[in-house]
Amino acid sequence: MLQILSITTPIFILIGLGFFAVRFNVISREQIRGLGSFVITFALPALVLKALSNNSFQEVMNWQYMLAYTAGSLAVYLLGLLFALRLRREPLTTGAITALGMAVSNSGFVGYPIVAMLLGPAAAIGLALNMLVENLLIIPLSLILAEAGRQQGSTAKVLGETAKRLARTPLILAMLTGLLLSLLEVRLPAIPGKVVEMLASASAPVALFVIGGSLYGLKLNGLFAELRMIAIGKLILHPLAVFLLFSLLPDVDPVLMVAGVMFASSPMLSIYPIFGQRFGVEGRCAAALLFTTLMSFFSISLLIGVMKPHL
Template sequence: MLDILAITGPIYLCIAAGYASVRWNLFTKADMRVFGKFVIQIALPALLFNALASRPLGEVVHPGYLLAFTAGSLALIGAALWFSRSVLRKSLTESAYVAMGMTCSNSGYVGYPVMLLLFGPLGGVILALNLIVENLIKLPLLFTLADAGAHEGERPSLLQALKQTGERLVRNPMIVAIFAGFVVALLGWQLPAVITRTVTLFSAASSGMALFIIGGTLVGLQVKGMRRQVSLIAVGKLLLHPLAVFAAVSLLPLLGLPSVDGDLRTAAVLSAAMPMLGIYSILAQRHGFEGFTAAALLATTAASFFTLSAILWLMRHSAGWLA
């Protein structure tokens, strides 16, 4: 168990350091937003570009991983939407944010540092694959549903939501970096050493700072009065999402579809087991649901220390999953 804690411990110590720095006024929550902008706009895009552009195309394209991660996530999105709408009687917009909390992982701020510790340079490729699924499939789908739910009965609003989603993707620096990295890998270009070293310097800043930011943003969040909904989202994100992806990884090859092999099998399940993306509550502000989403972010991030450690332990003691 100590070897598992050696992997997860540094992750949560960095988060704790960020929390303490804001709690004790070394930095402010406004500072965390500035740091976060640097990570999202510069450091993570540099990391993604470097991870993809520095490898042959065959090493960064993994159809089986993309298919399994997408299939498991979409299955849970469907189940979450049905449960929230039919059982909890929530609106389509609120149900979309419940599904987002259950299925959209914090692949950059928490997932990448874990993958880096476990798999070394492969962690950057895993991050890129996760962001492709989340930014091109899951988030556009959920944003469209949330916007459509806010204007139910108005057909043009759905088209407008799709247009707005497309515009967000084009302006997203991480999507631009993924595309640019794929182009460089496809064409086999060798970039000048001064460029690659500069990109590497920026990408190296992403891991620790990302975790530090997560800790700082958790200061002041409250869970009181929302325990039922928060618990539902936490269980969905930390247990049901990795279970759904595990099922997809195991079952899709039986249908003759591409399989997920080696470290990528472990990475797919662990990626699903991460807490939800750090800007979850910020995204929900546009429809007035920042309350329960912020509470869910706090509870899920705290609980993920135990669930991630448990899942890592189970995989390590399951033949063929984690060496």
């Protein structure tokens, strides 16, 4: 138990530091947003670039990991959508956003620091592959369905806007560059490589601090029953689905399996309320983010104990 807490406690202490730093006005919300922009624009792209360029293309593009994580995430997304539409009678627009909260992890800000402490270098490869699945499949699918529910904008228009956004995203550019360098077996020169390494090393602690600062001020607003189902989908069903998919595949690398399951166990992405704001459900999304992040301390600690024997 102490070994498990030695992994999870520092993670949530850093989140707590960010929360209380904003709570007591040591750092402002604007500064937290600035730190978040630093992580998304520089630190995480550097981490992904370093991980991909320093490994062979065959190691990076692990088809078993991609298949298990993609199929598991998509299965939970569709289950969440069915739950929202059939049981809660939500319209397609809000149902798509509800399902998004169950199927897309905060891989960069929460998942990577935890997996890195647990598994080391394998975490960066898992992060890069997760970003491909999340940014190229689950998030665009959610936006298309949500727009379709509002009957505003054609599918082609939504796809075009999504493609333009992705083409300007530093993480996607870093992935493509890293994959190209890996494919060509080219390593970064010493000086740029050192800069990338320094930026990458800042990603985990700053990301956790930003998460904590972003949580301050969010309220649960009496939505416990609704939030409970989103949290169950994200913290229990998502990692369970990824684990089951890995279990069906032959000769799976146990390290990558644990990485995939742990990434899936992370709470939803920190910009979840921003997606909700676009469709008028930002309050519920913010409450879901707060509740799920709080509950993840217990669920992730338990899951680490369960997954340890697989290493």
